[in-house]
Amino acid sequence: DTGVSQDPRHKITKRGxxxxxxxDPISEHNRLYWYRQTLGQGxxxxxxxxxxxxxxxxxxxxxxxxxxxPKGSFxxxxxxxxxxxxxxxxxxASSRTGVNTEAxxxxxxxxxxx
Amino acid sequence: xxxxxQSPQSMFIQEGxxxxxxxxxxSIFNTWLWYKQDPGEGPVLLIALYKAGExxxxxxxTAQFGITRKDSFLNISASIPSDVGIYFCAGQxxxxxxxxxxxxxxxxxxxxx
Numbered sequence: 001d002t003g004v005s006q007d008p009r010h011k012i013t014k015r016g017x018x019x020x021x022x023x024d025p026i027s028e029h030n031r032l033y034w035y036r037q038t039l040g041q042g043x044x045x046x047x048x049x050x051x052x053x054x055x056x057x058x059x060x061x062x063x064x065x066x067x068x069x070p071k072g073s074f075x076x077x078x079x080x081x082x083x084x085x086x087x088x089x090x091x092x093a094s095s096r097t098g099v100n101t102e103a104x105x106x107x108x109x110x111x112x113x114x
Numbered sequence: 115x116x117x118x119x120q121s122p123q124s125m126f127i128q129e130g131x132x133x134x135x136x137x138x139x140x141s142i143f144n145t146w147l148w149y150k151q152d153p154g155e156g157p158v159l160l161i162a163l164y165k166a167g168e169x170x171x172x173x174x175x176t177a178q179f180g181i182t183r184k185d186s187f188l189n190i191s192a193s194i195p196s197d198v199g200i201y202f203c204a205g206q207x208x209x210x211x212x213x214x215x216x217x218x219x220x221x222x223x224x225x226x227x
Contacts, residue, residue, distance in 0.1 A: 033214065040219075041220075042120075043157065043215070045214050091157070093156075093215075102162050103159075106156050108155065
């Protein structure tokens with residue numbers, strides 16, 4: 001399978017705990033994106049990387065959120081001191097660099113904070 | 115965050131009927147994309163549009179990039195039960211925002227056999 005892979009698929013955590021999600025993009029894709037999707041809404045942009053450089057962060061990405069892509073391949077998204085409002089589907093996507101590029105999504109990580 | 119205006123919010127149709135949904139924005143986009151999402155899964159790309167006025171087909175799906183670059187529509191012909199799901203439009207602006215997508219709220223499609 002050469003698609004975007006996310007791990008875990010589901011995560012249940014207690015409020016206040018830290019969680020980390022992993023995304024493995026399509027191998028030849030330089031760009032990697034994180035989105036968050038709540039029930040009944042479309043995905044909302046959180047941040048994106050070109051290779052290992054984090055080029056843009058949304059205002060949705062509070063100080064408790066941090067994303068890394070240390071070697072320009074896989075990426076991690078960490079949420080510290082989780083809150084119930086963090087419950088959502090976290091989606092990762094990747095694309096090539098260029099003007100007319102198509103972003104391909106992974107299956108997502110469903111986070112439930114109890 | 116900003117989202118596109120997608121309509122209708124939901125549709126209930128009989129198998130074999132045609133479906134049309136559209137998306138509008140107050141901003142200009144360089145690319146329009148249409149995705150389908152099944153429950154608990156990530157969005158799957160259906161069609162990508164790169165030029166104003168472009169009309170593109172993918173099997174029973176046809177999509178158009180509006181002339182003003184502020185709208186797009188998706189048509190599904192002769193619907194079948196497996197068309198059930200949530201359809202999202204997404205716009206991609208140019209400049210430093212290459213790749214970053216702004217999504218509509220989705221159209222929930224139900225197809226009755």
